[in-house]
Amino acid sequence: MLLENKTAVIYGAGGAIGGAVARTFAREGAKVFLSGRTLGKVERVAKEIVAAGGTATAFQVDALDEEAVESHVATVFKSSGRLDVSFNAITPIPQPGTQGIPIAQLSVDSFTAPITAYMRSHFLTARAAARRMAGQGSGVLLMHTPEPARLGAALVGGMGPAWAAMEALNRNLSAEFGARGVRAICLRSTGMPETETIEVVFGLHASAMGIPREQFLGFIESLTHRKRSSKLSEVADMAAFLVSDRGSGMTGTVANLTGGLIVD
Template sequence: MLLENKTAIIYGAGGAIGGAVARTFAREGANVFLSGRTLSKVERVAEEIRAAGGTAEAFQVDALDERAVEDHVAKVFATTGRLDVSFNGITAVPQPGTQGIPIANLSVDAFVAPITLYLRSHFLTARAAAWRMAEQGSGVLLMNTPEPARLGAGLVGGMGPAWAAMEAFNRNLSAEFGARGVRAVCIRSTGMPETETIDIVFELHAQAMRIPREQFQGFIESLTHRKRSSKVSEVAEVAAFLASDRGSGMTGTVANLTGGLIVD
């Protein structure tokens, strides 16, 4: 198993991406500590993992709350004596009012909301994990960024800048902690129809373009080489590989899962 005996924290574990990553990590032998703002959603994922023979604990943690994040990481570290992987899969930004609107028509607050929220959360979770990983001499920080982080796209407001900033933050983390055994990697995907938020996003963009939602999705997928969106399972499987010792050569970079939408 790729992650046998490793300790992993997954933020946003009640969502489609975080839940898939949690299940995959557990399948690969990790002891997973799941967190999210809605405990019932996180607990359902933990119950599925335990029913499948894995080890999982669920916690209510707001990944935008500095004290909550610090207390949770301290508790996990005290319980297990180590922290090997931190995956932040939060989707805390409300999409209506921030996407599907020309930049010039956005308020300042609407534009900066995703930048502030995403970076705050990723800073808090990475900081809490990184120094503990550095002390033990190993660890992996993982985050997921959609394709507007690299690809110029209209009507995404502050989302594109926020995701691009996350990728820059990832490189900075690697530069500062890499020599102490801590790796930092982004997983860049396309929008995934399996997630709860993508229907809202696609609908907002379709309305702005005055086309059906299915037509907008088809247009985006037509730009990829595979003519389809990334799958949640693909993100989870790559996350498990990157978190494992087999991915030890990768840090300060982006794993490109856009299916050719972005060609590196």
């Protein structure tokens, strides 16, 4: 197993991406500590993992709350004696009111909300984890962004700049902590129709363009080499590989899972 004897913290574990990665990490042998703002959703994922033979514990944690994040990481570290992976998969703000609106029509607050929220959360979770990882001389900080982090895209408001800032933070974390054994990696995928979030986002964009949601999805997928979107399983499997010892050569970079939508 790729992650045997590893300890992983996953924020937003009740969501589609966080849950998929949590299940894959557990399947590969990791002990996973799951958190989210809605405890019921996180507990359901933890129960599925345990039923499949894995080890999982659920916590209610607001990843925008500094005290809550620090307390949670301290609890995990005390329990396990180490922290090997920290993955932040939260969606900190709702999409309606921030996407699908021409940028000239956005209020200042609507534009800056995702930038502030994403940066605050990823800074808090990365800082809390990196402090422990640097002390033990190893660990991986993991995050996920969609393609507008790199490509210019209309009607995404402050989301595109927020995701681009996450990728910049990823590089900076690697530069600061790499010499102490801590890696920082970002997964970049297309939007995934398997997730509730992208269903909402595609609907907002399709409505703004006056076309059916299915037509908008078809247009996005036509831009990829494979003519399809990224899959949750592909993102989760790549996450497990990259945070494992087999991915040790990767840090300060973005793993491109866009299927050719972005060509490096």
